[in-house]
Amino acid sequence: MHKYILHRLLLLIPVILGVTFIVYSIMYLTPGDPAQIILGESAPPEKVEQLREEMGLNDPFIVQYFRFIKNGLKGDFGRSYSTRRPVFEEIFARFPATLKLTIAGVLVAIIIGIPVGIISATKQYSLFDNVSMVGALLGVSMPNFWFGLMLVLVFSVTLKWLPSGGDNGLSSLVLPAITLGTSAAALITRMTRSSMLEVIRQDYIRTARAKGVLEKKVINKHALKNALIPIITVVGLQFGYLLGGAVLTETVFSWPGVGRLLVDAIRQKDTPMVLASVVFVSVTFSFVNLMVDILYAYVDPRIKSQYK
């Protein structure tokens, strides 16, 4: 098992290097001279040139990239063009809020998605199944930022039950978490249903029934444990999408997370901030996937025994 985890951790290194390379390349191609942006439009050309030299902007691309990696390993991702503070500090200050929102969103998705999917599968073509499948389709079809605004319209503006924005305690988390989690809930519902339907048809489920296992146990023990294997992957992937999707949700609810930091940075052409935010979220995503893979091995004995 340790061997497996180590193996996966090592695989993470090229992925992270690759991600930084891609994102750095994209940012490098961004038109506009960072030195000019920092100094403002009216700055004299020789001053701009001096700053370019200081920032190493005249070096070849590959030199700049490796400098970025070298500094990045020391936790130095440069300074924000707009606030002049270290980028890493700002992201780190904002990250807990994003993580809180994303975890809440994933929880909403799991709490709704898995039970509804199971019931739908065991009662295929029933009213419950039809209603929840239409609901799930609506869920994946809604732009989540719009759904968030509609929730604000109903629960904040009209009913005045819940705050419409900010991060002040549990009540302010409810609407953003639902907004963020709905599409994932819909996806997990569909996935759970189809995975369960697939498993229920398997021969070993018939074996369990032939043994006289209680129907409830057939579903919750024999079928679910097998059906969960693909669902875990989906949940892990959704966690990543939600980290990305948080950008929109945070904008809707003025949530003080990395997503809003990113959007503001883009507006201000704050390249180091954009770069670092995207890299930071992607690396988090990769770690989540790693954890999912490890969890996977715990659930599926066939994978575990490969690494014994």
Place this chain on the structure above:
Amino acid sequence: MATAKKSKKNKKRSQWSEVWRRLKKNKMAMVGLTILTIIVLLAVFADFIADYDEVVIKQNLKERLQGPSAKHWLGTDEFGRDIFARLIHGARVSLKVGIISVGISIIIGGILGSIAGYYGGLIDNIIMRTMDIFLAIPSILLAIAIVSALGPSLMNLMIAVGISSVPSYARIVRASVLSIRDQEFIEAAKAIGASDLRIVLKHIIPNTLAPVIVQGTLGVAGAILSTAGLSFIGLGIRPPAPEWGAMLAGGRAYLRYAWHVTTFPGLAIMTIILALNFLGDGLRDALDPRLKQ
């Protein structure tokens, strides 16, 4: 010889008519197709329904933020423009973005996937590991990064959304190429000296079509959603052009007084996505009946 050729053609045609027959039996897919047809027709004939410059773009502050009425079915926006007219013209933008960006993904992803699957080995490894790296970046963030680098415009938006979903097409195409690469009819084609390109174009591409069509249909939906999202945070099409996500964002400030400005563009997005999802699910079942429960 002639009859053999004819029967082969018939067989091909009957294969697709069989798919169509199965699709027709799927009520949801037909509902989706109908909605989609209506939206496409509205988009095509948008100029006959409402003049672009006079109704869609021109501001009319006297009539701003009016609720739905006989004159303005879905009300007016913060500049007094008719929301229904803007939605119809906005459908043009959304359909265009959806189709072109998926086209970009299919072409790039298809080429990369075919090469990886067909040649295998080192090339396969390089391509697919690169795709894995792209997949490690949440696609909306990748799109954000690309648009912010290229600058917000319709074309850049399509490129960004297109590129960000290249890996999933590359994977699908590679998987189907792998599944048929070693089959006997490919061996036979090789044996009679067909070139690699010919084999890929004549034998392999047609066999990867089914999963690509399904993924493409669902992909158009995803592209429309991404575009709306990017526009919502100000990375999309510049105003005053009518784009659903941007319209929705514009209404946000007036949520308290004029709910319709935000509500209807969102409903429009939801309707088209729902229709595409219905159709995509139906296509998947029709193209591969074995998958259906």
Place this chain on the structure above:
Amino acid sequence: MRENKELLNIENLAIHYITDDGTVKAVNGINIKLNKGETLGLVGETGAGKTTTALGIMRLVPNPPGEIMSGVIEFEGRDLLKISEEEMRKIRGNKISMIFQDPMTSLNPVMTVGEQIAEVIEIHQNVSKQEAMEKAGEMLELVGIPKARLNDYPHQFSGGMKQRVIIAIALACNPQLLIADEPTTALDVTIQAQVLDLMNNLKNEFNTAMILITHDLGVVAEVCDKVAIMYAGEIVETASLEQLFENPKHPYTVGLFGSIPKLDEEVDRLKPIKGLMPDPTNLPSGCKFHPRCPYAKDICTKKEPKVTELENGHKVKCLIYEGLVDVKEVK
């Protein structure tokens, strides 16, 4: 006296699968009698309704689309079709067990084989988890697998070993009736004989009655006391092993024997039964075998044959034995 010996009595059982594309008449009014400790071979081609019959006895026909249309399944004097689901559950795996065709897919991949054997013991016997696991170990030894492998997962076993595990599960509660659905078909030929021997020995040891479903008359000859030949959802001939092998009556049974090679006779070519199994959604009128029967006459297309008892339990469902078709005229 006879009442006491009788274990299973199926009368007029009919099971249909009702789908959008038509009704599949899988089992059409069959009768089966089985005494304690007796082994019945249920023989027929793929699609004859053998597995559906077995699932019917277990009341495990997938519903929808399957439905038990009519009939009586009397087991130890109780009609299984009339008792509650809960009562039926207590019979499954306990008094009636089933072994399925494909051992590769019949075990739960995420549970250890020990857990899977112990589970059936825990359900039906009033024992603790630990005792159940101990008993599971004994069962494993009984089928020839070392106890030490209790904590292994199914993917660590070969096909033949998996089938042994399944046999252990099926026999763990010492059932009165064991239904084995082509238990050796999916196995290698060399393993087939081992597994069959094992089943036969255990069955005799525990005095368990068995219904052995197969399409292999060789297997039948080795294990069974009685044979029922099934065709298109009907039992066309029932006989003791000797009666059937020495004197097959139904044209279909005769055809089955004609299509296996004999070691003691020189045969130029085998005589397979011509034609295919009829479409179960659209069965032929009259005698269902008439389109493939070399003796068929007009009357066979119209009149459904009755069951005729020839001698001491040898029953056949054919118009020839009702004296309505003259065999001499044929050929």
